[in-house]
Structures are given as structure tokens and as C-alpha cells.
Amino acid sequence: MSATTLSLSTTQPGTLSRTLRILLTEMRFEIIRALRTRAFSLSAIGFPVMFYCLFGLIMNRNENISAGVSVAKYLLGGYAVFGSLGAAIFGIGIGVAMDRSAGWLELKQASPMPPLAYVLAKCVMAVVFSLIIVSILTLLGITLGHVSLTFPEFAHIDLFAAAGAIPFSCLGLAMAFLAPPASAGGIANMIYLPMSFLSGLWVPIRFLPHILQTIAPIFPTYHLAQLMYAALGAPSLGSTLGHWISLLGFTLIMLGVTWLAFRRLEQNS
Amino acid sequence: MSATLQRSEDLSSHPPAPSDTVASLSRVTKRYANGVLALDDLSLTLQRGQIVALLGPNGAGKSTAVKLLMGLSTPTSGSVRIFAADPRLTTTRLRTGVMLQVGRAPEMLRVREHIHIFRGYYPNPMPYADIVRAAQLEGVEDRMFGQLSGGQKQRVLFALALAGDPDLLFLDEPTVGLDIESRRGMWAQIRSLAARGKAVLLTTHYLEEADALAHRIVVINKGRVICEGTPSEVKSLGASTSGNSTSRSLKIIRCTTTLAATTLLAIPGVTTVEAATTLTTITSTQPEATLRELLTLDPSLHSLEVSSPALEDAFLALTSN
Known part of the structure; x- marks a missing residue:
């Protein structure tokens, strides 16, 4: 089959199609692997769902955050960001750190697999998990929390959760190469929970102390959450363009940190 | 750079059939950023159809040498050539199979899936059934990697090294954790690979393994080659010291x-x-x-x-x- 045609030609299209095939295979099995790893999939999906049920559906029943936007609808945005962050930090931050400490990453590097395939597969896994989480949260909100959501609103929060998974994945990568693998779990929690709280994913930012409100914009989660709130018709801060630029900037910084950390490891290992 | 120059000198001073040389480290020195001198002017060659065992105590520089040959690290000076090319090139890696000591491969993928993924990296992989037979994985193909015994895991890693039907194999402690029967089975496979013209570089702690398997043993310590030769030559050299x-x-x-x-x-x-x-x-x-x-x-x-x-x-x- 395709293998024979490839051996006959080392031309660009042959190599390209094989690279693409490798990429798709890596992505497919990374998603399958993550879903099968219950400890990860149940907690990555379970935490945001549980928190949303508790704070969005049970505790603040029938309350509104602003005219026409219920707490249940507002928190949908925050917990979508929370879910996306969790999938990336635990899936990539810890996943890659473990691959690294076990020597699996080295074996992959020594293989002819394009290194980008590994990284992209991890990112796509985080994107897929983000979409699963947003869908479950939306379903719960509509059925149990009387959330009314238009299709464009749903499409927007899906899109934002998927896009947000990318800067968070880069954060995960930076973490995986920067932190000693043994402490990856602790560091993941030290980023995940405080960052979520400080960027107003659990409690609206205006209820936080003033000092915390001023530092919130350093977190990518803050910017993604503001985009979510705006898409849901809830009050939000800042400009759309500003948030996207901040997310892009954060992504680039994290990629730079990852690259430096990777180089440092390469030289010292 | 200077590394390539040294290589061309080597070629002129060693005329015998360079095409048979599959891999070489030529006067390689590796000093890590933290100052540790891992390899000190070390030269090593691998020929077609040859099994070479790299022996040495812990910290001797075995894994550094293998890492350089796999293109995972670059030498401070000297040159590393695989099939007369840079080990980091994809075209080089397509002809190389690697078995490293891996603590854990992704545990929630089946043996079959792991092999499938690795076969996909190569344009002309070894047939799936041949890999399973060579690595003695019949009957466990549908198990998750995490459910396997230590010996079975080791055999899966061997299977992954074979996936591309490579011309050069790096096997780092291949039979760790294997029972005697599986170990002998893997030895037989390694011998038959060499008989088919493939070059094998083996690092091992089992001296018995080097003795039984290798055509040539290279003993290194503190980053230098102490002696090399056939197993019997090495034994007599050891005695003479x-x-x-x-x-x-x-x-x-x-x-x-x-x-x-x-x-x-x-x-x-x-x-x-x-x-x-x-x-x-x-x-x-x-x-x-x-x-x-x-x-x-x-x-x-x-x-x-x-x-x-x-x-x-x-x-x-x-x-x-």
C-alpha cells in the first residue's frame, strides 16, 4: 500500500503525507490513551463538573449576576476555563514530565517521529478534553440550571475553550521541562488552584480584594474568562483584542521558556 | 566544522571498505555543561553484521556514547557518523532502531497499538506478524502495556526497536528482567538480526550476555576505551593486566x-x-x-x-x- 509508493519516492509530497499520517496517528492514540487513563480523565472532567454543580447549580440557584444572566450561566464561562486549564496542566504538565522521567520521551526523540507530532498530539488531547468539558457543563446548565444559551453563544464558548487550551498547553509544556518530574504533581496543583481563584473563575473578580483585581491580568485564565463572559452576555472587563493579544503573548512566552528549559536539559543530561 | 574534517582524515587513513562501517564515534570528547567529562577522546566503530557489546561500570560513559550515536546529544569535539551521515537526520533515524531502558511506556495503550504507532514512523516497516514473533509477544498483543510483566514490557520495547526493520540497532540492557528462557530467545533474535547483516550495539551488565552474543567487546571506563577485542581476547587481556x-x-x-x-x-x-x-x-x-x-x-x-x-x-x- 502507501508504504511501497513512499519507498519509491523520497519527494516532498511522500514525506509530507507520511508526516501527516504520523501526526494523525499520534493524536488519535494520545486521545484514546488519555480517555482510558481513568485517573486523569475522571478528574480532569470531574473537577470542573463537580464545582459547577456545587457553586453554579446548587448554591446560587435562581440568582442573577446581572440583568438577564443567571449565576449558572455566568459560571459556565468560568468553569469552562477551569476545565481547559486542568486538562492542559494535568494532561501535559504531568504527562510530559512523566514521559520525560521514564525515558519514554528520549525513545520517541530517537525514533524518526517528527518531534512536533508529539507536542501537537498532546495539545490536541487538551483541546478535545476542553470541548468535552464545555459540552458536559453546558448540558448540565441547560437541563439542571435553566440556563438559556443561544447556539452562537455555545459555539463561542466552545471555540474559546478550545483556543484557550493552547496557551494552557504551552504552560504545561514549560512546567514539564522546567520542574523536576518528581514534583510535577505538586507544582501542577500550585498553579491550577491559585491561578483559577486569582483570575476570578470561581468568584467574580469584582468581589476579590482590590490588590488581587490589579494582578489578575497577568494570568491567561483571566483573559480567557473575560472573553467567555463577553460571549455569554455577562459583564466583562477589558477589550476583546487586548485579551487575544495577552493570550498570544502568554503562549509565546511559554514556548520560549519551554525551548530554553529543553535546551538546558539537553546540555546537561 | 572541525568534526567533519576529522572524519575525512579518518577515511583516508583507514581505507578498508568504508561502506561496511555502519556507525562510528571518532575521537569524541563530551564534556557536559556542568563540567563532567563523560567521554575522553573515545573512538568506536560498528560494522555491518557485527554485534558489539559496550561494557563498563556505572558512570563509565556507556550511555553518553549511546546517546551521541542516537543523535540525542552532540559531542564537544570529534565526530559522530551513522551511515556516513549526521545521526540527527530523519533519514538516519529511519535506518536505526532503539531500545532504551524505559521506566514506563504509556500504560493505557495496547501492545498492538504501540507496535502500530512505531511501524507508522517508517516507510518500510517490518511486517507486524514478524515483529510479534521476534519479540515473543504472541498472546499478549491485546493487553495494555501497564498490565504486562517486567519481562513482557522489555520485549515490547524490543519490538519497538525492530519496528522499522532497521540496519542498526541500539540495545541498552535489552534482557534486564527477562527470565532465562526469554533471554535466550532474545539472544537468538539478536544473533539472527546480525546474521542478516544488521549491526547491533549492545550495552549490558550481564557479562555472560556479552560473552555469549558479542563478536567484539569494547570495555570503557572513565570515558576511555580500556580494551577491545573478541570475548576471548578481552578475557586474556584482563588476565595480563x-x-x-x-x-x-x-x-x-x-x-x-x-x-x-x-x-x-x-x-x-x-x-x-x-x-x-x-x-x-x-x-x-x-x-x-x-x-x-x-x-x-x-x-x-x-x-x-x-x-x-x-x-x-x-x-x-x-x-x-
Whole structure:
């Protein structure tokens, strides 16, 4: 089959199609692997769902955050960001750190697999998990929390959760190469929970102390959450363009940190 | 750069069939950023169809050498060539198979899926059924990696190294955790790979494995090659370093004797004496003379055993200094 045609030609299209095939295979099995790893999939999906049920559906029943936007609808945005962050930090931050400490990453590097395939597969896994989480949260909100959501609103929060998974994945990568693998779990929690709280994913930012409100914009989660709130018709801060630029900037910084950390490891290992 | 220049000099000074040289480290020095000198002017070549065992104590530079050959690290000076090309090129990696000591592969993927993923990296992979047979994985193909025994995991990693039907294999401690039967099975596979013209570089802690498998053994310590040769050459070299040129006749004598170590050392030919509670181990360069004297001095001597030095003894003699 395709293998024979490839051996006959080392031309660009042959190599390209094989690279693409490798990429798709890596992505497919990374998603399958993550879903099968219950400890990860149940907690990555379970935490945001549980928190949303508790704070969005049970505790603040029938309350509104602003005219026409219920707490249940507002928190949908925050917990979508929370879910996306969790999938990336635990899936990539810890996943890659473990691959690294076990020597699996080295074996992959020594293989002819394009290194980008590994990284992209991890990112796509985080994107897929983000979409699963947003869908479950939306379903719960509509059925149990009387959330009314238009299709464009749903499409927007899906899109934002998927896009947000990318800067968070880069954060995960930076973490995986920067932190000693043994402490990856602790560091993941030290980023995940405080960052979520400080960027107003659990409690609206205006209820936080003033000092915390001023530092919130350093977190990518803050910017993604503001985009979510705006898409849901809830009050939000800042400009759309500003948030996207901040997310892009954060992504680039994290990629730079990852690259430096990777180089440092390469030289010292 | 200078590395390539050195290589071309090497080619001119070593005319014999460069096409048979599959991999080479030429005068490689590797100093890590933290100042540790891992390899010190080390040269190593691998020929087609040859199994080379890299032996050395922990920290000798074995894994650094293998890492350089796999293109996972770059030398401080000297050159690394695989199929006369850069080891980091994808075209080079397509002809190389690697088995590393991996603590855990993704555990929630089936054996079949792992092999499938790795076969996908190569344009002309080894047929799936051949890989499963060679790695003795029949019957466990549908198990998750995490459910396998240590030996089975090791065999999956061997399967992944074979996936591309490579011309060059790096096997880092391939039979760790295998039972005797699987170990012999893997040895047979490695031999048949070499018989088909593939080059194999093996690092191992099992001296028995190097002895049974390798065409050539390279002993390294502190980043330098101490000696290299066929297993029997290495054994005799090890013997000669214990201080006598008549190395071929070096024997190890074990017996239960009442004689004191000082008396034993005075016997002609005796080089070392090691007295344990019941058994005394004596090395001698003139075993016949030593035995004659020994039996005369101690009529009650019993449990006598005379043996040739094993690779292990040679290895210890070579690397202890």
C-alpha cells in the first residue's frame, strides 16, 4: 500500500503525507490513551463538573449576576476555563514530565517521529478534553440550571475553550521541562488552584480584594474568562483584542521558556 | 566544522571498505555543561553484521556514547557518523532502531497499538506478524502495556526497536528482567538480526550476555576505551593486566585449605589470595606448579576446583584501578 509508493519516492509530497499520517496517528492514540487513563480523565472532567454543580447549580440557584444572566450561566464561562486549564496542566504538565522521567520521551526523540507530532498530539488531547468539558457543563446548565444559551453563544464558548487550551498547553509544556518530574504533581496543583481563584473563575473578580483585581491580568485564565463572559452576555472587563493579544503573548512566552528549559536539559543530561 | 574534517582524515587513513562501517564515534570528547567529562577522546566503530557489546561500570560513559550515536546529544569535539551521515537526520533515524531502558511506556495503550504507532514512523516497516514473533509477544498483543510483566514490557520495547526493520540497532540492557528462557530467545533474535547483516550495539551488565552474543567487546571506563577485542581476547587481556605476560595460563584455583594466606602467597605462581570462611580463591600464573606445591603442603586440602578466568574477572581486573 502507501508504504511501497513512499519507498519509491523520497519527494516532498511522500514525506509530507507520511508526516501527516504520523501526526494523525499520534493524536488519535494520545486521545484514546488519555480517555482510558481513568485517573486523569475522571478528574480532569470531574473537577470542573463537580464545582459547577456545587457553586453554579446548587448554591446560587435562581440568582442573577446581572440583568438577564443567571449565576449558572455566568459560571459556565468560568468553569469552562477551569476545565481547559486542568486538562492542559494535568494532561501535559504531568504527562510530559512523566514521559520525560521514564525515558519514554528520549525513545520517541530517537525514533524518526517528527518531534512536533508529539507536542501537537498532546495539545490536541487538551483541546478535545476542553470541548468535552464545555459540552458536559453546558448540558448540565441547560437541563439542571435553566440556563438559556443561544447556539452562537455555545459555539463561542466552545471555540474559546478550545483556543484557550493552547496557551494552557504551552504552560504545561514549560512546567514539564522546567520542574523536576518528581514534583510535577505538586507544582501542577500550585498553579491550577491559585491561578483559577486569582483570575476570578470561581468568584467574580469584582468581589476579590482590590490588590488581587490589579494582578489578575497577568494570568491567561483571566483573559480567557473575560472573553467567555463577553460571549455569554455577562459583564466583562477589558477589550476583546487586548485579551487575544495577552493570550498570544502568554503562549509565546511559554514556548520560549519551554525551548530554553529543553535546551538546558539537553546540555546537561 | 572541525568534526567533519576529522572524519575525512579518518577515511583516508583507514581505507578498508568504508561502506561496511555502519556507525562510528571518532575521537569524541563530551564534556557536559556542568563540567563532567563523560567521554575522553573515545573512538568506536560498528560494522555491518557485527554485534558489539559496550561494557563498563556505572558512570563509565556507556550511555553518553549511546546517546551521541542516537543523535540525542552532540559531542564537544570529534565526530559522530551513522551511515556516513549526521545521526540527527530523519533519514538516519529511519535506518536505526532503539531500545532504551524505559521506566514506563504509556500504560493505557495496547501492545498492538504501540507496535502500530512505531511501524507508522517508517516507510518500510517490518511486517507486524514478524515483529510479534521476534519479540515473543504472541498472546499478549491485546493487553495494555501497564498490565504486562517486567519481562513482557522489555520485549515490547524490543519490538519497538525492530519496528522499522532497521540496519542498526541500539540495545541498552535489552534482557534486564527477562527470565532465562526469554533471554535466550532474545539472544537468538539478536544473533539472527546480525546474521542478516544488521549491526547491533549492545550495552549490558550481564557479562555472560556479552560473552555469549558479542563478536567484539569494547570495555570503557572513565570515558576511555580500556580494551577491545573478541570475548576471548578481552578475557586474556584482563588476565595480563594482573601482572603477568603468560596470561593464557592464568587459572583460578578454589579449595578448602588450612594454609594461611601468607604461606599461599609464597607458593610459586600465586598472584592473589582471597580467603573466605570455607573457600579460598587463589589466582595463579603457573597453575601446575602451584597445585603441586599446594597439595604437598596441605594433605587435608579438599573441594578443589580449577577454572579459567571468566569475562567477569577480566572485566574487574580491567576496570579496577
